[in-house]
Amino acid sequence: MNIFLNGKQIITFSQSIDALRCEYGFPEGSITILNGFGVQDSALSENDRVHILEKGTTPDKDTLEELLYARHTPMIQDKFKKACVGIAGLGGLGSNIAVNLARTGIGRLVIADHDTVDPTNLNRQQYRIRHLGMYKTDALKAELGEINPYVEIINVNRKVTEENAAEIFGGCDIVCEAFDNAECKAMLVNTLLEKLPEVKVVAASGLAGLGSCNDIRTRKIGSRLIICGDGVSEAGCGTGLMAPRAAVCAGHQSNAVLQLILGEI
């Protein structure tokens, strides 16, 4: 029968994944994936897409991409791959958004921040001890490279301002506002919506503290602006920024990005 094994079309008489594994000389215990989902063994049908990966080896670019296509379905993954998403600010929101979008296989990410990693970031941001003192752009690019090395990362190691925001994010379909400061948030959202008539903006407001995560939600405002957060929980003394709500809000923003790419919201 006709099968796609690790992205290549083959003809086989093997009736199961395990038989196919033996036929092609992969060792016992290899990772076996049928049509995007991990399986122990399974019968094969015409035109199945099978991936067999030896444990502990790094799949090449084509295989990794094939896996994303299989898992997310080709029509959807094609749209993700063609998308360019900007992330302004690489703190608790931006670093988590970048990780989510890299895992999803967004084609190109423009990540912007002028700051370096310091110890107060480690309670909620996607950095490690070894990143302390590094520029956030460089540290995050290294992290993303270990998650999905095939996403194109454009590093912008500059402070994003009213003057340069349109130039930095001009090529993006969607930009995530992930700043800390309320005035900077408003500045970026206003500037992008005024100066880039095609771009959509996914912003955040209200995620500090330990209130219920259920209060964090996604709201669409007009045709080009999405706001995630509870709208009120401001960071301050006694209401610090914590990992769970930062990650939940970043998850809302990341999901809104994917929905926008697919035209679902």
Added chain:
Amino acid sequence: MIKINGKSENAALGKSISEYLEQSGYKANQVAVEINGDILPKAEYSQRQIAEGDTIEIVSFVGGG
């Protein structure tokens, strides 16, 4: 009818956006304002008067990220 953040606000008729923001306790440098689906440029806050039929969304940002 005038709608602001989903609520009927007919008393806002004729006020500029700047006036409305100030009276309602918003900080003008921490908001984004959409009128009838379009972003209102900051430079127009003082001239743009709230008119009959306007649907206005005022997004107020709080710090944290």
